[in-house]
Amino acid sequence: MVSDNAAEKALNLIRSRLCNPNFIFRPLCDSPDSNYSKLKFIVSSSVTEACNNSVLLLGPRGSGKVAVLDLVLEDLLLEYPDMITLIRLNGLLHSDDNSAVKEIARQLCVEHQLLFSKMASFDDNSEFMIAMLRECGLAHKTIVFVLDEFDLFTQGKQRLLYALLDAMQSVTSQAVVIGVSCRLDADQLLEKRVKSRFSHRKLLFLPPSEEDIYRLLDHILSLPVDSSLPQDYAIEFNAKLHSMFSDERFRQVINSYMNFSPTVRHLVKFLFRAASDMDLKLGYLSFENFKSAISSLQRQPKMECLRDCSILEVYILVCMKRLEVKEQNSYSFSAVMKEYKSIHDSFQTSDYYSQDVCLRAFDHVLQRGLVCFADGRGRIQSTEFRPVKLLISFAEISQGLKAHHSCPAFLQKLAS
Numbered sequence: 001m002v003s004d005n006a007a008e009k010a011l012n013l014i015r016s017r018l019c020n021p022n023f024i025f026r027p028l029c030d031s032p033d034s035n036y037s038k039l040k041f042i043v044s045s046s047v048t049e050a051c052n053n054s055v056l057l058l059g060p061r062g063s064g065k066v067a068v069l070d071l072v073l074e075d076l077l078l079e080y081p082d083m084i085t086l087i088r089l090n091g092l093l094h095s096d097d098n099s100a101v102k103e104i105a106r107q108l109c110v111e112h113q114l115l116f117s118k119m120a121s122f123d124d125n126s127e128f129m130i131a132m133l134r135e136c137g138l139a140h141k142t143i144v145f146v147l148d149e150f151d152l153f154t155q156g157k158q159r160l161l162y163a164l165l166d167a168m169q170s171v172t173s174q175a176v177v178i179g180v181s182c183r184l185d186a187d188q189l190l191e192k193r194v195k196s197r198f199s200h201r202k203l204l205f206l207p208p209s210e211e212d213i214y215r216l217l218d219h220i221l222s223l224p225v226d227s228s229l230p231q232d233y234a235i236e237f238n239a240k241l242h243s244m245f246s247d248e249r250f251r252q253v254i255n256s257y258m259n260f261s262p263t264v265r266h267l268v269k270f271l272f273r274a275a276s277d278m279d280l281k282l283g284y285l286s287f288e289n290f291k292s293a294i295s296s297l298q299r300q301p302k303m304e305c306l307r308d309c310s311i312l313e314v315y316i317l318v319c320m321k322r323l324e325v326k327e328q329n330s331y332s333f334s335a336v337m338k339e340y341k342s343i344h345d346s347f348q349t350s351d352y353y354s355q356d357v358c359l360r361a362f363d364h365v366l367q368r369g370l371v372c373f374a375d376g377r378g379r380i381q382s383t384e385f386r387p388v389k390l391l392i393s394f395a396e397i398s399q400g401l402k403a404h405h406s407c408p409a410f411l412q413k414l415a416s
Contacts, residue, residue, distance in 0.1 A: 009228065013223065025064055043176050055199065162197070187202065214245060221271070237283070240284050273293035305370060316371075317365065323336065340358065343414070372388065374387040
């Protein structure tokens with residue numbers, strides 16, 4: 001039995017690590033082929049060699065683009081404390097060219113202790129930005145522009161991107177433009193005049209491999225032996241943890257996580273939930289903690305809603321699934337009724353209802369959010385004649401019917 005104090009300290013340590021992106025991504029930055037090393041080389045070469053660069057960080061949300069970028073900037077600001085000026089913009093806030101250039105001017109004024117004019121026009125702020133790029137270049141200072149949600153800056157006339165990249169063509173300027181986007185085709189959204197001034201460097205952030213996931217698990221969950229925690233407790237905690245990693249049941253849970261959402265952000269949520277379930281009296285992480293964590297994360301409201309459907313509503317969903325399998329991309333309630341009659345004639349079931357009853361069941365399925373209209377005509381047209389589509393996948397229908405309390409076996413077979 002472990003003392004509550006030691007177990008609570010261990011839990012607080014693990015939680016603090018999970019809340020610190022710099023700690024989480026540090027082990028993934030060791031390799032010279034890592035995105036951290038490549039990005040650091042691009043930015044540092046601009047600082048040391050007085051050149052201009054532009055790069056896009058692309059990958060799904062939660063893959064660590066911003067976390068790795070912050071690590072790089074933090075390390076470079078320590079190496080070159082007086083040689084880097086950081087300007088951050090977000091497409092959700094500054095996609096309008098006027099507001100973006102004004103925000104750049106404001107941040108430059110704050111950084112260099114200058115007076116900012118709120119009444120300045122777009123042209124005034126653009127001239128100020130170009131002048132600051134020139135002055136910083138002459139002083140051997142690099143301005144790093146971070147454009148988060150980069151794809152949103154490509155909307156409209158792209159005056160900001162053109163002004164920024166065009167100013168960087170000068171030999172006197174010294175700047176780096178870093179775009180961050182979850183759209184892999186972000187560079188294809190650029191206008192021709194902007195694209196010709198962009199360097200076309202792209203770093204792709206992929207979900208971590210199985211090997212990387214186990215490295216992260218060991219890095220985040222293992223306790224330090226030389227700390228305020230009792231040494232015997234830390235050694236035993238780590239031994240039990242590594243023993244669990246080699247357990248086949250635990251590997252199945254990790255595989256289930258990887259199939260569900262293999263991003264680092266979801267891994268952190270998964271580990272936080274597992275750590276929060278740790279029994280403080282026992283003092284160790286157990287397999288049950290991770291099993292309950294993956295179950296809570298994999299909650300699927302649509303499948304839970306499907307389990308509460310009536311048999312007639314299940315029939316309607318199976319009919320719609322069969323119509324989509326037949327590649328009927330557009331179909332109405334009338335087509336669903338024909339498929340329903342076809343199933344009844346083929347299997348001679350006793351579950352046959354009138355069209356009015358079926359229409360009410362169809363309305364219930366619409367209200368549950370399992371089905372929606374495929375057009376945007378509102379209530380102008382009658383429900384039974386409007387095209388509809390499924391909002392639930394075939395796999396979810398199949399799994400949901402298996403868990404349904406009274407679904408006929410032949411319907412489960414039709415849905416599989």
